[in-house]
Amino acid sequence: MVDFAQVQSKTGFGAPERFEGEVADCEVLGRIPKDLDGSFFRVGGDFLYPPMFHDDAPLNSDGYISAFRLNNGRVSYRGRYVRTRRYQNDLAAGRQLYGYYRNPYTDDPSIRDPEHPNLRTVSNTTPVVHGGRLFTLKEDGLPHHIDPLTLETKGTWDFDGQWKSQTFTAHPKLDPLTGEMVAFGYEASGLATNDVYIATVGSGGRVTHEMRVKTPYMTMLHDVAVTHRRFIIPMCGYTTSLDILKAGKIHWWWDNSKPAYIGVLSRTGDGSDIRWFKGPPRCMMHTFNAYDDGDKVVIYAPFWDGNFFPFFPNTDGTAFDPKRARAFVRKITIDLKSKGEGYEEEILYPFPVVDLGKVDPRALTLHNRYGYTSFADATRPFDAAHANGLAQGRANNCYGRFDFHTGKFDAYFAGPTHTLQECSFVPRPGGHEEGDGYLVGVAQNYAEMRSELIIADARDLAAGDVARVILPFRTSAQVHGIWASAQELA
Secondary structure, X not given: OOOHHHHOOOOOOOOOOOOOEEEOOOEEEEOXXXXXXXXXXXXXXXXXXXXXXXXXXXXXXXXXXEEEEEEOOEEEEEEEEOOOHHHHHHHHHOOOOOOOOOOHHHOOOOOOOOOOHHHHOOOOOEEEEEOOEEEEEOOOOOOEEEOOOOOOEEEEOOOOOOOOOOOOOOOOEEOOOOOOEEEEEEOOXXXXXXXXXXXXXXXXXXXXXEEEEEOOOOOOOOOOEEOOOEEEEEEOOEEOOHHHHHOOOOOOEEOOOOOEEEEEEEOOOOOOOOEEEEEOOOEOOOOOEEEEEOOEEEEEEOOEOOOOOOOOOEOOOOOOOHHHOOEOOEEEEEEOOXXXXXXXXXXXXXXXXOOOOEOOHHHOOOOXXXXXXXXXOOOOOOOHHHOOOOOHHHOOOEEEEEEXXXXXXXXXXXXXXXXXXXXXXXXXXXXXXXOOEEEEEEXXXXXXXXXXXXXXXXXXXXXXXXXXXXXXXXXXXXXXXEEEEOOOOO
C-alpha cells in the first residue's frame, strides 16, 4: 500500500505542489485555433499538509482548481486552492486536523463533528458550469462557488436553500435539450445512509423537481447516467457501515459478494417506479452516456472488473487483485419490458482503458456514437531512460476516440515520456455534427518535469497536436476537467 505521508517529502509528480500561481502568457508550440474562446477548468487534489494516517486515500487531499484561458490564439494559466472550511481550519492550525477520508470520527477533537460530515469536504473532484456559475464538487459535501476569473472561493452553494441533501454529486448531468442540470446526493441523510436525493435544477438555478429513493445496500454512487426520459443508478461493491466508521476505520470497503445493480426510474416521477436490475460484481464508477431505445435503455461505460482502489481493502481480507482492476468499454442494454432482473453486457474493445470517459456534450442523454478516454498503448515508443521513473505499463500515453457503432478507434499519442490526464471535448463553434471539435487535456512530461496542455482535432487524432501549451512547472493532479465557452461565463 502506498505510504502517502512519505510521498509528502518526495519530489516528482507524486508530491504536492503547495503553491498557487499564474502565467500571464503561456508558451505555445503550434497554433491555438482562433475559434477556441473559453476556459479549460481542472479540479484535483493537493495536500496542503500531510495526511493524518499513512494509509489514507489520496481522495482526501485538498481541492485545487486551475484554469487555462484561451482567447485569440493566446493562453493564460491560473491555479488556486479551494478555500473550504477544512482548508481554512488546517491553515489556521498549521497542521492536518482531519483524519481518514469520509470518517469524521477520526478527526482532531477540536473540529470533530460527525453530525455534519459534509462540512469536512475538500471539494477536489469536478468543476461544473451551470446557470452562469462555476462550482467545484465532491460527493461528500455541497458545491463550492468559484469566481471564474480569479478562481477565488465565494463559499458553499445550496441553491438558495432548496437542496435537501447533505451531499451533492461530483457528476451532475447537463441536458443539452433543456439546459437543466440533473443531480443527486447519496448518503443524503448522513453517514452510511442508503437514501439518494435526486433533483432537477433549471437553467436559472432553481430546483424544479425532486425525489428520494433507497438503494438495495449502502454503496458508493460516484456517477450515474441520464437519458432524456430516465435516471440510471449504477451500483458497485464498495460499502460501509456506521459501526465501521465509529471504530475509526477506513470509510469504503470492497465486498466481493455484492452483486452489481442498475436502477432505472423516470426523471419526472416520485421515484416509486424504480426497478433494480442485477448483474455480476463490477466497479461501476464512471459512465460515458446513456440513451433510450424504445423500451430499452442503452448505457456506454468503462466499468471495472472489480475493486480498482488499492487503498480500499476487501471485506474478506484478501489482498488487492490488480487483475480485477481493469476497465473495459462496455455496452449495457436493459430491457424494461422484461420481467427478469438481468441485463445484457458486451465488451466493445479487447483492451483496458482509463475509466475517465467523455462524450460530445451536445449528445449527452441522446443516442451518441463516440466516446473519448485515455489508455496505455505499450506498442508506442517509450523512453525509459528519460521518463524519470515512469513505468511503461503505467503511461497512459494515448487519447482514444471510440466509435461505438463500428467498433473502430482512433488514437492520439502524447509522447515517449508522457502520461495523459482526463480529456475534455470542446465542440467546434458553429458546428453541429457529433464529434466535430477538439480534445483538450493535460499531459505530464516526466522527462522535463512539467505539464503541457494538449489540443488535438477530435476528428483526426492520429495527426497529433494542433497545439501544445507549455507550463514551466508541473501542475497539481487532476481528477476531472471541463471546457466552458466565453458565452457560458460572460
